[in-house]
Amino acid sequence: MYTYGMQPTQRLLTIKDLQDNKGIRKYSMATAISRDEAEACAAAGIHTISCDYDDYDVVRAGAPNALIITALPPTQFATDEEILRAALSVMERGSDALFTTRGLRSIEKLAHEGFSVMSHIGVSPRHSTRYGGMKAVGKTVESAKEVQRRFRQLEDAGAFGVEVELIAGETLAEISKRSSLVTFSIGAGAGADVIFLYTNDICGETETLPRHAKSYGNLAAILKEAQAERIKALTAFHEDVLSGGFPTADHAAKVTPDTLAAFVAELDRE
Template structure:
């Protein structure tokens, strides 16, 4: 496991580095999933997931929970308006221990971050927040003309200085041909398993959604388990309230007792007041 010096100025071990991801292109596939709470980071690292993606404001907690896992921090589209704000957020994220940042913003933002030496990942194919430009949530690159346009966006992102791109809902045939012709590390989601890093949201992997997207595959059924847990909680809380209402809570043996002689002495002392 390589030793690195983080952007925050600390020695650390990492399961992979940017250089490892680049060197692995076309030779092996890595995995990535999302982190929304500390437990996600702990379980993701325990499962050997190669890359974890928290939001920028949750990096420190993620690093503390998964100190040896590559962290790619999301800079949300709607969290920051100006370039200076985005740059500040990115610097704070890598200073907190992130190894790279991901942004769905435009090329000028990517260029700005890359000029600072921050490994930056863009977003190509379907960008859900920009889906109005393509007529809605749909696959991108199903025709020759659209695939050629998509290829050009890969080149534009390369030229902007990105090391990687999230590629979403692109036909696997299209991405396979482009992936051979780009230096970008492709983090693919909904691309039929083609890509350098296979990305899937943790709630999709764990089966937490009632209506998951077509490209998702659930490896557990946490939604049903959480429903059972809620039912048990309601059952317990209802029984507790019923006992209180009936005067049977807490019942004998559930509290400390004062010795009779001490109780008598206390009562007499109160009466003398």
């Protein structure tokens, strides 16, 4: 197959696969912000990788055959023209889909260009003060109806999928099976098509784990140990410099005595 930039490529999974297998099988999604994280996701078999626009190139380098969905941060790309330029740029470089929390007009514009676009429904950390905090939605009939209304709006706008965050699991399961949108659940239960968590939560880097997340590692302890070792090494280097222990003659390039004498003679003549 080819990227939007007309470069031949291979993908282990496509957007079409997600759509065709909706309600049939489950997929996993994790975040990546570096080549190391992307390589780890690929090695672990994670189906879909989510990354921010600025991280796309290093993530793609680490996971050349992965299905990558790139987020266009609303504070980074404000106008319709900026959003479209960013979308064209990252899609040309090989992204498989786009994620935006902007309004329906932006989703329609991107979908009109033929891009696979997903949006967000549920609790948004960016708007948490507006709604009184990180409180789950879809727990009352009226709240569930509002979620369903948003689903229909995104379908009409041309989105292929939606990240569903902190929506009551049973509510999401009923809506998802009645919707064409591929659902990506983060704290919205197992009734979605794709189950999504942040890599730092999965790997145990987060000090206070969100209720909806689960840690499968203890990377925080390893990183703390690595930082202690880093400080120890830097301290030793610093003290060695002050004491004259580093560098020694063995740590520098050498010149023959004759060459040095000739050079010094030249300096003295000047």
